[in-house]
Structures are given as C-alpha cells and as structure tokens.
Amino acid sequence: MNSTSAKGPDSRPKHLHLILLGAVLLVLASKARSADMELVLSPELQARILAQVPQGKAARTIERFSATHEIDHKANFSKTYADEKSIITVLEDGLTGMTGSTAFRSSSSKGAGRGMSLCGLVPLLVESGSNVDTSVISVVPAGKAFLPFSIKSDIDVSNRAKLSTFEASIPSLCSPAPGSEFSYKTETAVQFKTSGLFGRTNDFQRIESTSCKVAATTSPASQLNASLTGDYWAVSCQITPKTGSPRQADYAYLPDAKFYLPLYLKDEWQSTKISYSEFVYATP
Numbered sequence: 001m002n003s004t005s006a007k008g009p010d011s012r013p014k015h016l017h018l019i020l021l022g023a024v025l026l027v028l029a030s031k032a033r034s035a036d037m038e039l040v041l042s043p044e045l046q047a048r049i050l051a052q053v054p055q056g057k058a059a060r061t062i063e064r065f066s067a068t069h070e071i072d073h074k075a076n077f078s079k080t081y082a083d084e085k086s087i088i089t090v091l092e093d094g095l096t097g098m099t100g101s102t103a104f105r106s107s108s109s110k111g112a113g114r115g116m117s118l119c120g121l122v123p124l125l126v127e128s129g130s131n132v133d134t135s136v137i138s139v140v141p142a143g144k145a146f147l148p149f150s151i152k153s154d155i156d157v158s159n160r161a162k163l164s165t166f167e168a169s170i171p172s173l174c175s176p177a178p179g180s181e182f183s184y185k186t187e188t189a190v191q192f193k194t195s196g197l198f199g200r201t202n203d204f205q206r207i208e209s210t211s212c213k214v215a216a217t218t219s220p221a222s223q224l225n226a227s228l229t230g231d232y233w234a235v236s237c238q239i240t241p242k243t244g245s246p247r248q249a250d251y252a253y254l255p256d257a258k259f260y261l262p263l264y265l266k267d268e269w270q271s272t273k274i275s276y277s278e279f280v281y282a283t284p
Helices: 043-050
Strands: 062-073 080-090 096-104 110-118 122-133 136-142 145-151 154-168 181-194 200-214 231-241 247-254 259-266 270-281
Touching: 043 154, 122 181
Parallel strands: none
Antiparallel strands: 062 080, 062 270, 080 096, 096 110, 110 122, 122 154, 136 145, 154 181, 181 200, 200 231, 231 247, 247 259, 259 270
16 A cells, blocks of 8 residues: 555545555564554644655655664673665655664664655654564573573564654755754654563653754765765754653755765764665666
C-alpha cells in the first residue's frame, strides 16, 4: 500500500499509511501485536505536513547508502562502531520512505526498521526493532585461580512512533535558505516494547522544540562521499525536549536531493559521528 491510495480534489492523499518498502526488515518479539499503535497520521496533520513539501521534483534522488556510526558513550571504555545500510524511496506526494538495518561490529546486537519522514529531517511514522546482546563477562574465583564467567541475555526490543502535532517557523523545512535560521515543534506518540520474562510495553508522548542554523556558504558534497555531486549546506540543530536534557544534531543538507543527511548526534551520555561509505543515486 502506498501513501496515495485515497485522493481528494487536490490529488493529495487522505491517509498517509506506513508503506511496505521491500521485505519486512523488523526484528520483533513473537508475542501478539494486537495492541500495537496504529501508524496513521490525522487528516489535519497530513495537510500541514504536505504543505511543507516543495513544489517540483528534486534534481537528484538518493536510492541507497551505507554508513558507519562511531559511538562514544560515557559508560564504555572505548568507542564502538555500527554499520548501517538504508534504502530511500521518494513517494508520489514528496515525502520520503526509508528502510534500513544496523549491526554493531563488537557484538551480535542488530536492528532494522522502516519509516516515513519529511525530507529526512522530521520523522513522521517509524517502526523499528532490535535484538540487544547484553552479554557480560565477570571473573569468579575457582580455587586459587580466577576464571571468566559469561552471562548471556538477549532482549528483543520494538519501537513505534507517529507524529501527533507539528509547527514550523518557515513555509518549507525542505527548502532552507543559506545563512538562515528556522525552528519547528513536534509532539510524537511513542510505543516501546521489550520481550522476555520482564517484558513490558510503555506508551508516552515526546514533546520537543528544535532550532536550526544553516551555514551561509556551501561545501562540496564530494567531501561526504566521492559519489555525491553538487554542494551541501551544514545545518546545526539544537533539540530541546519538554523533559530531559537538550541534544545536538548536525546535518548536511543536499539541495539537489532536498534531503538532510545526519552527520553528528550528541546528548548528555553519548555522541555519534556518521560517515558515509557508499551512495547510489536513483536512475532518472
């Protein structure tokens, strides 16, 4: 099912259902999912989001990419690395669909998901799952020697999220002006599930205000990856939640693709640098 299954007089969809982009890539718990959150945006929110989509198609469309996440967490003794592979589809209404998978190099922890966003910047609908390897090795005494003792505990985690409210300070977040500043506010309904003996489901609302600054000058997109053409603008955003500490998110905005690529993410516990090893453009 795609997002254009029902159209009104303006030829735009009445329902933005989460679309299936290829095979289901979710790693989810096996228990019944009858209580899962419905991934559908309200008609009022649909209209507000679609008003942000710029007129006309992008000059270039990214079809897929590969990336490496360098993660520095305060609780870890060293940096960890995760590899991501994602496929992008620009929908008929101008929104962006994506499926992807991520695997940590140092463990068997892995995850996958799919979703829909406004030009890669604002998540609209998200469904993801992961299997977290919580294995630990401790040292226990054995006579006069000390032997490693391994404890293994895999936990399945699933996550669903949908945008509830949205306000932006500019007509189109997908077409920022160089040297400009913009802001937007979001409220997102989130459902978080864990499996196992102590599995549980948590439903909550995430309310955030985001302020962004766009660089006044461009940089060659080939600095991000040799396969990219044209230029990009650096965009730095400060995300302030209603509760909790602020976060930083830096992007490369590609005007040819009208798309934001994340480069750096930081919160009070962790920072993540993202580098790109492969880009493939869609055939015109």
